[in-house]
Amino acid sequence: MSEAVTRIHVGGTAGTEPYEVLVGRQLLGELGALIGDTVKRVAVIHPEALAETGDALRQDLADQGYEAVAVQVPNAEEAKTAEVAAYCWKALGQSGFTRTDVIVGVGGGATTDLAGFVAATWLRGVRWIAVPTTVLGMVDAAVGGKTGINTAEGKNLVGSFHPPAGVLCDLAALDSLPVHDYVSGLAEIIKAGFIADPAILDLIEADPEAARTPAGPHTAELIERSIKVKAEVVSGDLKESGLREILNYGHTLAHAIEKNERYKWRHGAAVAVGMHFAAELGRLAGRLDDATADRHRTVLESVGLPLTYRYDQWPKLLETMKVDKKSRGDLLRFIVLDGLAKPTVLEGPDPAVLLAAYGEVAQ
Numbered sequence: 001m002s003e004a005v006t007r008i009h010v011g012g013t014a015g016t017e018p019y020e021v022l023v024g025r026q027l028l029g030e031l032g033a034l035i036g037d038t039v040k041r042v043a044v045i046h047p048e049a050l051a052e053t054g055d056a057l058r059q060d061l062a063d064q065g066y067e068a069v070a071v072q073v074p075n076a077e078e079a080k081t082a083e084v085a086a087y088c089w090k091a092l093g094q095s096g097f098t099r100t101d102v103i104v105g106v107g108g109g110a111t112t113d114l115a116g117f118v119a120a121t122w123l124r125g126v127r128w129i130a131v132p133t134t135v136l137g138m139v140d141a142a143v144g145g146k147t148g149i150n151t152a153e154g155k156n157l158v159g160s161f162h163p164p165a166g167v168l169c170d171l172a173a174l175d176s177l178p179v180h181d182y183v184s185g186l187a188e189i190i191k192a193g194f195i196a197d198p199a200i201l202d203l204i205e206a207d208p209e210a211a212r213t214p215a216g217p218h219t220a221e222l223i224e225r226s227i228k229v230k231a232e233v234v235s236g237d238l239k240e241s242g243l244r245e246i247l248n249y250g251h252t253l254a255h256a257i258e259k260n261e262r263y264k265w266r267h268g269a270a271v272a273v274g275m276h277f278a279a280e281l282g283r284l285a286g287r288l289d290d291a292t293a294d295r296h297r298t299v300l301e302s303v304g305l306p307l308t309y310r311y312d313q314w315p316k317l318l319e320t321m322k323v324d325k326k327s328r329g330d331l332l333r334f335i336v337l338d339g340l341a342k343p344t345v346l347e348g349p350d351p352a353v354l355l356a357a358y359g360e361v362a363q
């Protein structure tokens, strides 16, 4: 008997097509139907760590009659560069990839961000399908159509809104994920809890140790709840003209830390520190109650996510935050909470308050 598959609808806005996020096991059988039978070529973009998966997928698609190529890219953030994107464009050009062909991005958020970006830019846009293989990819990166790469000046500074034609979250993929990467993905799940669905926080707090593994009793529920939060937000505001900014909770500082660490920190770890900072900022700005601010520390710490960063780095972090995508001219903007599940924008906070909030998270 096949296991249940959950289907989460993502609405099409800004002239884009709606699509579904499937969560379950053994989902790769769905790939052919998503690709469609009028397609001739498929490029499977995968990281080094998933070389076997990428090749198995390529073979499977070839057996189904597609001209399939596997394009291997570096692991993690090393894939999110202009050079790697150019390498992928070359592979597409050499295999005669046309506007009716399809890209499949298989891997973590870094791989799907790159694959989506390559799809957005090749011939000014071809269809793509995301097969996220990390928690973070499933609950966040693969859903919503933000695609992109990093530059020397900052995180995700080049990119495009280009939603996938479908997302397949095969929970079995999580069994091979190192615990460090599994836990990193919990940061975006906890983010979804604080900005929109506190039941997520209750589930994690009930047994934080169980939340750290794919074998935990609530794995599917945590993933599905987080995807639903993301799906609802991006269905209403694909291009981040307002509501979507709440998904950036904790990210203003997080992206500055990632750049400062030359992208060696996992995104989720940086988001954990960034949310701790945003909670303290909300508290010091008089928006957030003490209990909810403190809850950030306890829940993030309970699953083993970091809370602190180096005090002496503040001037550099502040400089980087100025080019955050939420900034408007010289105005820094942060997502903070007015209370649990009440995200809002804090514009141009007093520099002294910013520094005081950083003092709470700094070592």
Ligand SMILES: NC(=O)c1ccc[n+]([C@@H]2O[C@H](COP(=O)([O-])OP(=O)(O)OC[C@H]3O[C@@H](n4cnc5c(N)ncnc54)[C@H](O)[C@@H]3O)[C@@H](O)[C@H]2O)c1
Pocket (backbone or CB within 6 Å): 047, 048, 049, 050, 074, 075, 076, 077, 080, 107, 108, 109, 110, 111, 113, 133, 134, 135, 136, 137, 140, 141, 142, 143, 144, 145, 146, 147, 156, 173, 174, 175, 176, 177, 178, 181, 184, 185, 188, 266, 267, 268
């Ligand atoms: N587009 C968006 O909306 C969005 C949202 C959140 C995060 N992101 C981006 O996602 C990226 C982080 O994604 P991530 O946390 O998935 O990290 P990642 O993609 O860097 O993957 C982490 C590591 O795990 C490996 N890996 C992937 N799947 C595996 C598996 N099943 N088994 C073993 N190893 C596996 C990868 O090759 C990599 O080395 C960041 O670049 C972040 O900016 C994008």
Ligand SMILES: O=C(O)C(=O)C[C@@H](O)[C@H](O)[C@H](O)COP(=O)(O)O
Pocket (backbone or CB within 6 Å): 140, 144, 146, 155, 156, 188, 240, 244, 245, 247, 248, 251, 325
């Ligand atoms: O989907 C969104 O919107 C988000 O902000 C989700 C974030 O978790 C994600 O890290 C995203 O890539 C950040 O986008 P950016 O526009 O700040 O680069």
Ligand SMILES: [Zn+2]
Pocket (backbone or CB within 6 Å): 140, 188, 251, 267, 271
């Ligand atoms: Zn993120």
